[in-house]
Amino acid sequence: MLVRTEGLQKYFKIGRGQMLHAVDGISLGIEKNEILGLVGESGSGKSTFGKTLIGLHPRTGGKAYYEEQELPPKFSAADHLAYSKNLQMIFQDPYSSLNPRMTVLDIVGEGLHIQGQHSKSQIKDEVAAWLTQVGLNADHMSRYPHEFSGGQRQRIGIARAMIIKPKFVVCDEPISALDVSVQAQVINLLDDLKNSLGLTLLFIAHDLSMVRYVSDRMAVMYLGTVVECGPSDEVFFNPQHPYTKLLIESNPEPDPKAERARQHASIKGEITSPINMGPGCRFADRCPSATARCSVEDPKTTKISDQHSVTCNLFD
Amino acid sequence: MSDMDDAYKDKILEVENLNVEFSTYGGVVQAVRGVNFSVGRGETLAIVGESGCGKSVTVQSIMGLIPTPPGKITAGEARLRGNNILNLPAKEANKFRGVEIGMIFQDPMTSLNPTMTIGDQISETLMVHRHLSYADASAKAVALLDKTRIPEAKKRAAQYPFEFSGGMLQRAMIAQSLACNPSVLIADEPTTALDVTIQAQILELMSELQKTEDMSIILITHDLAVVAKMADRVAVMYAGQIVEMGAVDEIFYESAHPYTMGLKEAMPSNRNDRAKKLTPIEGSPPDLFSPPAGCGYYARCPHAMKLCETKQSEEFILSSNSSHFSKCWLQHPEAPKTDGLFQAGDEHAS
Numbered sequence: 001m002l003v004r005t006e007g008l009q010k011y012f013k014i015g016r017g018q019m020l021h022a023v024d025g026i027s028l029g030i031e032k033n034e035i036l037g038l039v040g041e042s043g044s045g046k047s048t049f050g051k052t053l054i055g056l057h058p059r060t061g062g063k064a065y066y067e068e069q070e071l072p073p074k075f076s077a078a079d080h081l082a083y084s085k086n087l088q089m090i091f092q093d094p095y096s097s098l099n100p101r102m103t104v105l106d107i108v109g110e111g112l113h114i115q116g117q118h119s120k121s122q123i124k125d126e127v128a129a130w131l132t133q134v135g136l137n138a139d140h141m142s143r144y145p146h147e148f149s150g151g152q153r154q155r156i157g158i159a160r161a162m163i164i165k166p167k168f169v170v171c172d173e174p175i176s177a178l179d180v181s182v183q184a185q186v187i188n189l190l191d192d193l194k195n196s197l198g199l200t201l202l203f204i205a206h207d208l209s210m211v212r213y214v215s216d217r218m219a220v221m222y223l224g225t226v227v228e229c230g231p232s233d234e235v236f237f238n239p240q241h242p243y244t245k246l247l248i249e250s251n252p253e254p255d256p257k258a259e260r261a262r263q264h265a266s267i268k269g270e271i272t273s274p275i276n277m278g279p280g281c282r283f284a285d286r287c288p289s290a291t292a293r294c295s296v297e298d299p300k301t302t303k304i305s306d307q308h309s310v311t312c313n314l315f316d
Numbered sequence: 317m318s319d320m321d322d323a324y325k326d327k328i329l330e331v332e333n334l335n336v337e338f339s340t341y342g343g344v345v346q347a348v349r350g351v352n353f354s355v356g357r358g359e360t361l362a363i364v365g366e367s368g369c370g371k372s373v374t375v376q377s378i379m380g381l382i383p384t385p386p387g388k389i390t391a392g393e394a395r396l397r398g399n400n401i402l403n404l405p406a407k408e409a410n411k412f413r414g415v416e417i418g419m420i421f422q423d424p425m426t427s428l429n430p431t432m433t434i435g436d437q438i439s440e441t442l443m444v445h446r447h448l449s450y451a452d453a454s455a456k457a458v459a460l461l462d463k464t465r466i467p468e469a470k471k472r473a474a475q476y477p478f479e480f481s482g483g484m485l486q487r488a489m490i491a492q493s494l495a496c497n498p499s500v501l502i503a504d505e506p507t508t509a510l511d512v513t514i515q516a517q518i519l520e521l522m523s524e525l526q527k528t529e530d531m532s533i534i535l536i537t538h539d540l541a542v543v544a545k546m547a548d549r550v551a552v553m554y555a556g557q558i559v560e561m562g563a564v565d566e567i568f569y570e571s572a573h574p575y576t577m578g579l580k581e582a583m584p585s586n587r588n589d590r591a592k593k594l595t596p597i598e599g600s601p602p603d604l605f606s607p608p609a610g611c612g613y614y615a616r617c618p619h620a621m622k623l624c625e626t627k628q629s630e631e632f633i634l635s636s637n638s639s640h641f642s643k644c645w646l647q648h649p650e651a652p653k654t655d656g657l658f659q660a661g662d663e664h665a666s
């Protein structure tokens with residue numbers, strides 16, 4: 001495993017002694033050169049998991065490993081510098097993650113600049129090459145982030161993360177702001193980099209069809225926990241956990257006739273609050289298969305095949 | 317545009333020859349170059365297209381949200397029930413914006429005030445535009461939250477934005493945009509940040525409110541599945557222009573413009589072999605500092621002809637009720653036939 005977590009936890013203090021359980025005991029591993037897709041409810045902790053894994057948040061509990069070395073629970077400035085060479089992130093929000101006062105050249109070239117091994121003109125050449133790779137124009141270099149559309153900014157973020165050729169990248173919704181043609185371009189680029197640089201990715205996205213297409217395995221999160229994990233095609237075509245089933249059923253198709261024929265069965269109710277959570281299955285309030293047992297007993301994780309596991313009382 | 321008018325009586329909003337540019341350090345960007353469309357009553361028009369092609373700038377112009385400078389609306393009109401609302405003095409414009417036309421964004425946090433409760437923000441809109449008392453406005457705010465199916469609306473109204481989940485924030489924003497019973501709701505990527513279950517809830521809520529409130533919707537999205545689910549008509553934009561427009565089935569099953577077809581081919585299908593590469597459109601969009609004289613798609617188009625380089629195509633009408641047009645020379649009656657393209661005058665070839 002290139003990266004791995006054991007019971008990873010990240011709680012946020014939110015005042016009045018309350019704790020928000022954003023990530024609550026996640027054990028996942030990603031093999032070298034593998035793409036693990038991560039999907040799940042908005043607010044279920046996908047971004048927080050990705051950030052905590054690579055040290056952008058100090059963790060509350062559990063462990064995280066890179067190349068089987070334990071990562072520090074709280075990164076020092078020196079740790080950030082040392083690990084950022086190999087562990088990178090493409091941020092979900094293309095608006096707030098780019099410094100508005102820096103030009104595109106400075107933003108994308110920052111990683112190389114910090115490493116201090118490239119001359120100014122080398123950095124400029126590299127930035128130009130990466131802007132082209134992500135489908136932007138090399139002369140966009142002198143512009144500022146606010147001069148770009150949402151999708152263009154997202155690609156600046158991709159170039160920034162990839163330019164230093166990291167080993168592992170958390171891609172947090174790297175394509176949702178892009179049109180489908182640029183999406184295809186970026187996905188093919190990630191795939192090429194996976195092959196040429198031996199890159200390993202955690203690919204977070206809401207577009208289930210794309211996640212299935214891109215990922216080797218797929219993990220499904222609900223309220224801070226992973227409820228199902230397995231080979232992408234197996235999870236997508238044969239989902240087992242009640243939440244995964246609802247999620248896959250809600251996935252719309254780009255076909256107006258199919259959409260008109262669709263039975264409306266949108267999921268009812270709101271996600272349970274992740275604040276000060278008690279025992280029991282976190283999906284119990286909304287689960288169509290819930291029994292009395294589900295609201296008192298934490299469901300255990302069951303392996304239903306070699307690589308496919310489900311966390312639900314129906315399976316044990 | 318006038319060719320399309322007969323098919324759509326009862327138009328609420330008409331945009332004609334909209335041109336918008338931005339002055340930047342590097343020169344002037346012509347972000348929107350002559351956009352025409354109209355929205356009928358109770359209709360949903362989806363706008364799709366290349367990232368950076370001017371979708372957001374188009375609707376921001378209607379809403380008066382273009383920062384000026386650097387932005388400038390250099391030509392065109394946007395008529396709400398026949399009255400132009402572009403370039404109005406702020407006081408006049410505010411009678412329409414957020415009242416007759418409501419807008420929701422991809423990121424609700426950018427338009428909600430983090431320091432005010434959700435209820436008070438909606439009440440404020442009602443007090444300003446509807447001149448309600450605080451007590452009446454507060455009560456109406458709770459009713460609106462309830463209408464967008466926020467559970468325990470009264471309790472929730474007293475909470476701040478950070479206490480809401482992404483899906484609830486989007487609903488709160490819809491509630492706020494409904495405060496003044498708008499006849500047009502503009503939604504710029506409203507569900508891009510949401511998972512598909514919450515997306516389905518929000519889209520179903522929008523459709524339902526559209527019926528009960530008799531609202532028209534302009535929906536900007538990259539997600540062609542969302543278009544398939546929601547749209548009556550679709551406008552496809554490329555490099556600051558609408559290059560194809562038609563009923564949703566026409567765009568999905570009888571698309572004519574090479575860019576539209578490129579978009580459809582780029583999508584992964586659920587049946588796709590995972591080992592197969594996706595097929596993006598080769599090349600990149602033209603530089604809008606100095607837009608090409610001819611077709612904006614020329615450099616990337618697999619069917620480009622000599623003429624396309626220097627002369628922009630007209631909008632060729634492709635359906636008998638004139639709902640469908642494509643701005644491409646291939647649809648000229650005397651153009652050479654190309655395999656797989658729907659041609660004007662053909663029996664529905666696809």
Ligand SMILES: Nc1ncnc2c1ncn2[C@@H]1O[C@H](COP(=O)(O)OP(=O)(O)OP(=O)(O)O)[C@@H](O)[C@H]1O
Pocket residue numbers: 012014020021022040041042043044045046047048049092274482509510511
């Ligand atoms: N810095 C923070 N302080 C307090 N709470 C936070 C912070 N960051 C995230 N949270 C909370 O943690 C939970 C998980 O958030 P996170 O952003 O990881 O979800 P997500 O799965 O990435 O959602 P989305 O799909 O909407 O991006 C949410 O309830 C969120 O409100």
Ligand SMILES: Nc1ncnc2c1ncn2[C@@H]1O[C@H](COP(=O)(O)OP(=O)(O)OP(=O)(O)O)[C@@H](O)[C@H]1O
Pocket residue numbers: 146147148149150151152177179338339340345347365366367368369370371372373374383386387604
């Ligand atoms: N404030 C600005 N200054 C300079 N250029 C701008 C500004 N706002 C937008 N632009 C330019 O105008 C063009 C259209 O932008 P717009 O935001 O409308 O694109 P979009 O179609 O909404 O793209 P996306 O799908 O990525 O959101 C882009 O090329 C962008 O660079």
Ligand code: SF4
Pocket residue numbers: 241242243281282283284285287288289290291294299311312313314
């Ligand atoms: S443990 Fe119970 S409530 Fe939870 S998903 Fe399984 S059946 Fe549903």
Ligand code: SF4
Pocket residue numbers: 573574575611612613614615617618619620621624629643644645646
């Ligand atoms: S006008 Fe010419 S270049 Fe433009 S899309 Fe049509 S065939 Fe292609």
Ligand SMILES: [Mg+2]
Pocket residue numbers: 046047048092172
């Ligand atoms: Mg996230």
Ligand SMILES: [Mg+2]
Pocket residue numbers: 149150371372373
């Ligand atoms: Mg936009």
